[in-house]
Amino acid sequence: MEREYILSVLVQNNAGVLCRVSGLFGRRGYNITSLTVGETLDPRYSRMTIVLYGNEYILEQIKKQLAKLEEVEKIVEVEPSSAVFRELMLVKVWASAGSRAGIIEICNVFHATIADLSPTTATIEMTSTPAKNNAFLDLLAEYGILEVARTGAAGLQRGEKHLSLEK
Template identity: 55%
Template sequence: MIVQKRFISLLVENNAGVLSRIAGLFTRRGYNIDSLTVGETQNPRVSRMTIVMTCDTPTFEQIKKQLNKLVEVIKITELKNENALMRELILVKLKANDNDRSKIIEISNIFRAKVIDVTSSTMTIELTGDEPKISGFLEMMRPFGIIELIRTGFCGIERG
């Protein structure tokens, strides 16, 4: 069986405990969540969850069936590369001496990242993008010394 990253978007009722029930569904069955983001939609009574997991096809189909049984779940959409836009936000704090600052800024500009904080010994960069862009940027920044890295997890929406 082929194990791969799967992305699913859920529209759920914006009620207390919904996140806990969905996370509990994964926990009870021993499924791991790689990333989970949630936020209110244009309708304050509805939230969108984007869940990223690594699993095989039968497991993924089982997860979707179990999610469909939850009363608060309004709609489930599998997000695939060809039909979705996926983005993640990262904040990365780097060691930055006087000699490295211009190099870090130059690389950040190439990736359309934004410098959001500078001290005498550090720089903090903000970047939004898809997985290859985030990975490429982090690879370029590692030699400078990553002090701290924060990732939001992916959020996604269908194209069109």
């Protein structure tokens, strides 16, 4: 059965590691739904959050291939129910004087922030789960969405579980 999987991968913070990881997916015909990368507290390492869609066979193949890469230190499959995920999204919408009140109301309900306002457009910043960001986009669609930029999911496991080199 195909479904969404989330991997948290600790990698050495070396030039080209992102290219090698994403290339691994491309060479095998696997698609990455979302990929975020950032340096950890230790600047020698970066954390990759990879969201992919497939079946268990594909997941196991990807984990095996990732483990073969020299820079990969640790791979953890993260269950959405046991983690906190957020995604930053910027949305530019048409915002005439007559439509601004409705846009502001939607922003207030979703705890979004207007980051920029021009005479004809509004750029809105929203940080939430991908599902809530999608719902936000659905409501803004009636105003005319001009552009959307999304960071992809970043997440941490709940409680005392964490991604580190400690065993």
